Amino acid sequence: MSTQRIDRRTLIGIMGSAGASSVVFSSCGNANAGLTGARWEKSISLATSGPGGNRDWQPGDALKFLPPEKIPTSGKASDILAALTKEKLSLIYERMNASRKWENAMKDLFVAGKDGLYGSFHTYIGEEAIACGVMAALNDDDYIASTHRGHGHLIAKGGDLNKMAAEIFFKETGYNKGYGGSMHITDMAKGIMGMNGIVGASFYLAAGAAIRAQVRGTKQVGVAFFGDGAAASPYYFSAIRSCTNHKIPVIFVNENNFQYMGVPMASVVPTKYISEYTRGLDIPHHLVDGNDVAAVYAATKEAVEWARAGKGPSMIEGITYRWYDHSGFAGGRVGADGAMGLPYRSDEEVRQWMSRDPISRYKAWLLEKGLVTAAELGRIEAASQSAVDASINFARQSKDPDPAQGVHNTHAGGPVAATQFYNRSGIGAS
Numbered sequence: 001m002s003t004q005r006i007d008r009r010t011l012i013g014i015m016g017s018a019g020a021s022s023v024v025f026s027s028c029g030n031a032n033a034g035l036t037g038a039r040w041e042k043s044i045s046l047a048t049s050g051p052g053g054n055r056d057w058q059p060g061d062a063l064k065f066l067p068p069e070k071i072p073t074s075g076k077a078s079d080i081l082a083a084l085t086k087e088k089l090s091l092i093y094e095r096m097n098a099s100r101k102w103e104n105a106m107k108d109l110f111v112a113g114k115d116g117l118y119g120s121f122h123t124y125i126g127e128e129a130i131a132c133g134v135m136a137a138l139n140d141d142d143y144i145a146s147t148h149r150g151h152g153h154l155i156a157k158g159g160d161l162n163k164m165a166a167e168i169f170f171k172e173t174g175y176n177k178g179y180g181g182s183m184h185i186t187d188m189a190k191g192i193m194g195m196n197g198i199v200g201a202s203f204y205l206a207a208g209a210a211i212r213a214q215v216r217g218t219k220q221v222g223v224a225f226f227g228d229g230a231a232a233s234p235y236y237f238s239a240i241r242s243c244t245n246h247k248i249p250v251i252f253v254n255e256n257n258f259q260y261m262g263v264p265m266a267s268v269v270p271t272k273y274i275s276e277y278t279r280g281l282d283i284p285h286h287l288v289d290g291n292d293v294a295a296v297y298a299a300t301k302e303a304v305e306w307a308r309a310g311k312g313p314s315m316i317e318g319i320t321y322r323w324y325d326h327s328g329f330a331g332g333r334v335g336a337d338g339a340m341g342l343p344y345r346s347d348e349e350v351r352q353w354m355s356r357d358p359i360s361r362y363k364a365w366l367l368e369k370g371l372v373t374a375a376e377l378g379r380i381e382a383a384s385q386s387a388v389d390a391s392i393n394f395a396r397q398s399k400d401p402d403p404a405q406g407v408h409n410t411h412a413g414g415p416v417a418a419t420q421f422y423n424r425s426g427i428g429a430s
């Protein structure tokens with residue numbers, strides 16, 4: 001029997017005419033390299049004609065959700081953030097800057113084709129207020145479970161820029177000795193349970209850590225970050241329901257950036273907001289401007305107090321926007337901010353969201369309230385840039401991993417356990 005080979009574009013066309021769902025399609029799509037507009041236009045028409053809630057979503061519709069241009073300098077959230085010490089407010093600014101500058105530097109290297117970088121790289125640029133606002137309300141020993149878009153989470157929780165840069169450069173000094181790449185970075189000493197290529201995995205990871213804390217009575221909390229698309233995962237409702245039943249100290253933090261790869265979020269969820277899904281559960285829900293670090297911090301502080309008091313989970317939805325393509329840098333340019341020309345969203349929408357830049361808004365808020373001076377903020381920006389430059393130099397100067405060691409990184413228990421396993425299995429250790 002002869003087998004006919006078909007390319008992915010043809011396959012997608014067949015799936016479309018057979019009425020494939022948007023979720024199936026988006027799992028098959030690869031937003032990474034060389035996509036033509038035509039292919040994504042096809043994906044959008046597939047997604048929007050499938051089952052789901054808001055089937056009429058069009059590129060540009062995220063404009064309806066634009067936050068104000070400035071963080072309000074008065075009000076509950078503003079007062080709660082302003083009560084932090086100057087050191088803590090400065091640290092938030094430092095980490096927001098480090099996150100933005102580190103990813104921007106990586107983006108420029110990828111786009112310029114320098115240093116042999118390749119592979120998945122999901123930028124968090126534009127969403128920094130969520131990670132930094134959440135982390136400011138946590139203790140160092142609280143746990144976070146991240147997503148595929150996790151560099152910003154790691155930086156906000158105090159992770160190591162050098163080790164993360166070296167990992168992206170596939171060097172032996174990297175977090176995973178150069179074998180894991182961007183989506184598998186873990187730093188348990190900092191409570192960072194890992195970035196994760198499995199959409200929807202953060203729910204159970206955070207819940208597991210939180211159950212441990214509950215059993216031991218340590219008062220630690222677990223935070224599950226997840227995207228709007230992950231809310232469509234079958235694990236979401238089951239996890240939040242079980243955590244509610246057992247009052248597990250988990251905070252479910254949704255980063256609603258309206259985009260599920262190249263598919264509009266509105267076509268895969270049936271409600272206008274993710275936080276509407278679970279309203280029937282008797283737990284606090286906070287719907288906040290995710291580009292306002294004060295709003296995110298205030299909501300998380302309340303959720304943390306609720307969890308530490310033994311009352312169980314909370315849900316926070318932060319409305320935000322990612323400036324670049326899903327993964328990789330289609331539409332991005334060296335030294336320029338934002339990815340333009342992507343067929344699943346309008347350039348006007350990108351520009352408007354960029355004008356609500358969470359870092360500039362926080363800076364303006366700090367200055368207007370007179371909490372940190374312009375000179376001090378300038379020094380923080382320069383120090384963040386130096387740390388980013390140093391991380392790239394560190395990565396460049398590090399050695400490549402020894403391929404013979406690769407197998408030893410695949411088993412808990414390290415080289416000894418791996419050797420024993422392979423000896424027993426008769427495969428041989430290397």
Ligand SMILES: Cc1ncc(C[n+]2csc(CCOP(=O)(O)OP(=O)(O)O)c2C)c(N)n1
Pocket residue numbers: 026027147148149197198199200226227228229230231255257259260261326
């Ligand atoms: C279980 C699973 N299904 C599908 C994918 C492919 N995939 C990777 S990222 C992604 C989109 C996730 O969107 P969202 O949760 O909204 O997060 P965002 O990328 O917007 O931050 C998909 C479908 C995957 N990695 N894992």
